[in-house]
Amino acid sequence: MIKVNACGVCASDIKCYTGAPLFWGDETRQPYVETPVIAGHEFIGEVIELGEGAAEKNRLEIGDRVIAEQIVPCWECRYCRTGKYWLCQVHNIFGFQPIVNGGMAECMKFPSAALVHKVPFDIPIEYAAMIEPLACSIHAVQRGEIEFGDTVVIAGAGTLGLGMIGAAKLKNPGILIAIDLQSKRLDAAKKLGADLTFNPSDTDVVQEVLDLTEGYGCDVYIEATGHPKAVEQGLLMIRKAGTFVEFSVMREPVTVDWTIIGDTKELNIHGSHLGPYTYPLAIDYIHKGLIDVSHIVTHQLPLEDYLTAFDMVQNGKDSIKVQLLP
Secondary structure, eight states, rough: EEEEEEEOOOOOHHHHHOOOOOHHBBBTTTOOSSOOOOSSEEEEEOOOOTTTTHHHTTTTTEEETTOOOOOESOOOOOOHHHOOOOGOSEEEEETGGGGGOOOSSEEOOOOTTOOOOEEETTHHHHHHHTTHHHHHHHHHHHHHOTTTTTTTEEEOOOOHHHHHHHHHHHHHSSSSEOOOHHHHHHHHHHTTTEEEEOOOOTOOHHHHHHTTTTTTTEEEEEESSSHHHHHHHHHEEEEEEEEEEOOOOOSEEEOOHHHHHIIIIEEEEEOOOOTTHHHHHHHHHHTTTSSSSSEEEEEEGGGGGHHHHHHHHEEESSSSSEEEEE
């Protein structure tokens, strides 16, 4: 059991809270969320109780600062047995199923199957609560298979997109481009390493990228906006045989011209889900300042003001990452 120090509000929390169809299911699909449940998967906290065998298994002591990965694997399905635990068939995620209640609370429990990581105390709390989203961002960048000299486009400069900018910069691409509708977020993207920033509301971003690449298009496109238009945008601006990484959790199903993917461009389409094997990297990069998450965390509110926090995230104009403090 941990005493929660902070818990971030994710865009997926808002989509769940507001009833997005892909979270609540219908006659064709199972719901992603089960209620009643305590939300929150971007948590950090201190150990206050240890069950039998937990100290030895996780090398923990009372008082240690810890984080658990957002998925609690079953360790028995085909995916878990072959090392792909983040794709677990059972798929219990903190904050979405009552068997694994989340971190928007004073305290929370980690089941024995959880993946637990120790976090240094000299990382400020607000930065430590960024480990989970940064781990996801790092995995998305890994899926992009960025090479030296590549033109890389990150669509969406929210919490996850900004983390991707920071992680992609460490890959030394030729040109790193951030796209977003808000100038404040594009300013943060520049601070995290973006070479160029474009706002689709006042720029033809597809043409800009084509012009920068002699008409070929970008080598890697990572979609992190959660908006269907960004998917189409990416298909139009990416080069033939380029790599398209789809990260976002959409509110509703998205339809695109699959001819572009196949016959026209023969694209490499990579999905990206959660942050497998990347939590130690996220902890290390934050600890060393290699990815400066101070540009991402904008607001901290008391836990009882969670509705205000949800409104801020849903509005998105004045905030990037909003955290709740119990």
